[in-house]
Amino acid sequence: MAQMSLDQKLAILSDAAKYDASCASSGSTRRDSRDGKGLGSNEGSGICHAYAPDGRCISLLKILMTNFCVYDCSYCINRVSSNVPRARFSVDEVVKLTIEFYRRNYIEGLFLSSGVIKSPDATMADMVRIARRLRHDENFRGYIHLKTIPDAAPELIAEAGLLADRLSINVELPTDRAVEHFAPEKKPEQIRKAMADVRLRKEAAGDRSHGGKRPPRFAPAGQSTQMIIGADGSNDATVLGQSTRLYSSYKLKRVYYSAFSPIPDSSAKLPLVRPPLQREHRLYQADWLLRFYGFELAEITSVTPDGNLDLQIDPKLAWALAHRGLFPLDVNTAPREMLLRVPGFGVKTVTRILATRRHRHLRYDDITRMGASMKTARAFVTAGGWTPGAMTDSTDLRARFAPRPEQLTLL
């Protein structure tokens, strides 16, 4: 076979990487290269350097080291039974692409994943070698995200965590049974053990020694995972239940939801019907409500009888419509935890309301200047000069927010 050019390999190995949703480059240690001895910086907040027409941000060079893989996961374009073209980068090629793209301000860093070849340890060792070259030889101070191989030896994970900002391991599907069905070589309990190991190492690296010295930071931007939605029959309550367990068990920074999407040369095992992208969006909204708005899982998933989120309206609005008795709230007196439940109010808006009402009585106009979406919120609050009257209890309230049926048709 003729040697492939770098351009051809890049085409194959970025095409193979696009199904990983994560592109975060935020939340790591602050560092820069002002000393003139290295390249790159990390400033806490991530930067999206471009957006693709699929609406996803491009922050990192997201590639596979190789798309050769011995596993046969039906949802994956790179499974061993697929006929996609295969390629493999050398260590030098990945390092060069990362550095040259970074110098031109295309990216924040590298997100490296890989198919499993030879053995989990051999694959992970090659990925660690790339990260080591970038950090030690190129003095690269940008962001590195490594997708770890669940079965890889703990000492490889230990080194990976010292080189990378973030580690991730995909749980792949919402239930163990689905993993067994669609990814027969993957072991859900092994994936959990690997996530537990990362959490323990991260916590150990946060403890000072007796001399008061801090050990080197381990995966300072934490760990994340990804779940494919809609390939198996799990409802949203199951998906979110899995997420809350993962957040609490392994202190994950993020759980990414990826609506199962058709892939080239797909397996006959997969369902023919793809889930609407809106489902993925609603899951992210619910995930946020659980983590930042004080909602309990059952509150969000009990609104509909089948345990799936309402696709037409967001989960907070759906909850509020089902609990109208609690509204309208007076923005001048309602406690923080209730203000957070007003559809159209975000965390920032609530903080601003609380700060301002210490000084004076809030009027409707004031709230409009605080970043609230009053089109939604006004049915649920009272403020100086405003009361929603019968609007809160009107039977057509839902219809005001739900999109018209024809707008629902997605591609």
Add this chain to the structure above:
Amino acid sequence: MTRNVTLPRIGTAQAWRDAARDLLAQGIAPADVVWQEAGAPRGLFDDDTPGTPGGVVRVPRSFIAMADSVIWHADPSRFARLYHFLWRLREAPQLMSDRGDADLARLRGMEKGVHRCQHKMKAFVRFREIGAPEDARRSFAAWFEPTHHTVEPTAQFFRRRFADMDWRIVTPDISVLFEAGKLRFIEDQPAPDLPEDASEALWVTYYRNIFNPARLKVQAMTSEMPKKYWKYMPEAALIPELIAGAPARARAMAEAAPTLPPARMGAAQSQLRAFASTWDANEGGLAEAVRSCTRCPLHRDATQAVPGEGPPEAALMIVGEQPGDQEDLRGRPFVGPAGQMFDAVAAEVGLDRTKAFVTNAVKHFKFTPRGRQRIHQRPDTSEINHCKWWLEAEMAQVSPRLILAMGATAAQALTGSGDRLLARRGRVEERPGLPPVLITLHPSYILRLRDAGQRAEARANLAHDMALSRDLVA
């Protein structure tokens, strides 16, 4: 009397602060000040600005931070708006936290505009190499047109990031040059003629292939990457073509019939047999069997089952309730906070933990997630009964002379009842055909007691019972 203040285009923030401080100190009202941007490139201060230094002026730190951004907004009214608000702040310093105030809302809006512009500049500036790639210090340049005057406040970001190379960002407004470690700003540069750059073709390849045609969300893209920036970005030229071709590509993927696996599949999968993982402990025997238990639904939520550990011929067996958060993560019994208390009390009474077989009545952690924590849940009778299978297997293997049952769950598993624990503790209970069971408290019960006196008493009771168990097997 009207004061004219003319501010330079480079160093505007500091110049505005100096001028505002002086005006404020002299008590000059906003209505009497006319702010202007320097039309001519030179001159830090316009001549008619009175340079009389005033007294000390105190303003909230949050105002300074806001002003340092608003200054770079393109709106010519920004200087006057800032000064007007600063004037109001003298009488009402709490205004900074009044998010309903219309003046502040306007300034915050301008601040947001500048921040957004800075963010877009950090994101969408694209460098091309203008020197030779093999130069010791490489050299890059970019052409960009920011909406606001954001080059100066954003330059430090590029300096922190690209300190080992020379670079310049040329704009129709202010340009910034970083050469040999020195940063400088110049005004009114023409658009440079930038050479072709080979890495751009690779980047365009990446952009083309990272796009997923099965999920077209053009609106989401353009709201974050407005069209006005596309002309600086080599990859943006692809966008129309990618959008136009996406539906057909997605349809083709969906309609394609599944193919037969490639011939190499068998050979590739034969490698799987050699996949030994260090995680497979291969302990063999009972412990390994416990670890793969799926007898009840608890295994789905926990990380792993935690088998007992200790010498197989131990005279004393110690049984707790179930693994906790730490035990679940580590796969070993009694290593969390309760385990540490257990170890401390054992050390006090001279009980050697390594000589005992330590295990739990239930082998999987039962919990409910609450935010970032896992809240322990007591196992129910059905779970205890399911798991008794393993406890009995461990008892059969170790055949201890005495079992120390810590807490109600262990007592229930071993004696059939977890009731009236406080009354039963400290005594040995015998049942036909089974080793004698000494009932005691669970360390985590002691950790949960709020009252210091009660806690000390309970701890003393545990110590008493552990000492008793030590003596009984001695």
